Amino acid sequence: MVLKDLFKKPQNKLEGETTEIKIPDELCCKCPSCGQMVLLCDLKENLQVCPYCSHHFPLGARERTGVACDEGSFEELFAGLRSKNPLSFPGYEEKLAAAIKKSGEDEAVICGKGRIGGMDAALFAMDGNFMMGSMGIVVGEKITMLFEYAAEKGLPVVSFCVSGGARMQEGIFSLMQMAKTSAAVRKHGEGGGFYISVLTNPTTGGVTASFAMEGDIIISEPGALIGFAGPRVIEQTIRQKLPDGFQRAEFLLEKGFLDDIVDRRKMADYLGRLLFLHKR
């Protein structure tokens, strides 16, 4: 019997008396939503979605493109660009080095082209492990280049956002990325280009106030926090606690800011269908 089978939820109620089984920490994690212990291998097989409650765990950019694209079809573009320290902001270089180490990526976004449900698309995925997916010059530039590339090749764009917002350490330059990327989205769209924006947990700040909210179709993973101001800033400003579910995907759908909420396990299929409907 493999270890995985040992910890499966007991089928038989009588056997369900919970005997505390110690699973080595490195093999499992506790679902922050339902509290169940989930084996990491099960989680991986389930695209990092809790098999008990469907809580969507974070996904790195590399895993994301892997999940979204038809097997082996993703080809990375504009790889290897790394950020400099335009303002000589104290401590920024150390933070970048730590982020590169932590995420295994050069920056907080990876771009490329691939096939989704058999349809060609340009796509990018942000990485929350890289300084919370914040946007500086390099992130903005890569995204801009991708929209320009897609416009030139007549490809649709699919984006997967996860971001804490602007990269503070790059000051005004990070703010300017909002204008630069928005201009590129607009140009791509003007030529009839189709853009699907997929929001994941969390998408906030300058990313929400630019390309994340500029999709022809905007969808989200379940439970994702989506907003301009972060909940903590709002609570400090209004001096009251925010209601449960505030700024979550379900709330945004209700308020009319999302086209739909799509489970990660159905995402590739959903995107493929939309891309097919926009075939040029």
Place this chain on the structure above:
Amino acid sequence: MAAYEKVSLARHKDRAGTTDYIGKIFTHFVELHGDRRFCDDKAVTGGIALLFDIPVTVVGIERGKDLSERVKKNFGCAHPEGYRKAIRLFKQAEKFGRPVICFVDTPGAYPGIGAEERGQGQAIAESITEMLSLKVPTVSIITGEGGSGGALALAAADEVWMLENAIYSVISPEGCASILWKDATKAKEAAECLKLTAQDLYSFGVVDRVFSEDKDFDALCEEIKGALLEAVREKAALPKEELLDRRYQKFRRIGREFL
């Protein structure tokens, strides 16, 4: 001058606001209200006026003078309706071929329940995109505080100008200090690090022109008025395609040297 002194000057309670500039620079101003969707956000003032003999659309965010005005204007923090009012006036300007002049003085877009519920991020994104696509000349002047996305929403223009003692930043120095060092009292240090003065931004190529404030308000407005006429004339003479392409390249270029 230390960066934080500039921050204090930019936020000074007696600093001129959009209404003051409109009164001195333009004539025949007709104020227009409302976003036609939800309400009239008083943090954003907008309307039509004459710049010399040219009809222009003017939109500005301002804090207000005394306390009651400040409360009405939510201390210069716009809600989505403010940006949607701006968008409405931008579209109207384009329809009638009027250049758009924006004045910006805001600590930032308002972080509140209603603002989020009604899509603050979406409203700002749309305002930025709308500005970038306008087929009429656009000039934005940051007169006081240019607070983050809430300021950029009215500053995605052909020309972005600043007053000598204005600031423009991705985050307030207080916010930056409290996030980075968990200490909002280190705002002075943060202000230095953020390089948010008009002089810094001019050197980065983010801002195209800085107006010195070593003169009285009338003289300053005369100077701005002359500069606006020149800019508007020059841009109105361009073919639309080129106007839009130049605007695209302007934002495309910023920060390139750090790639």
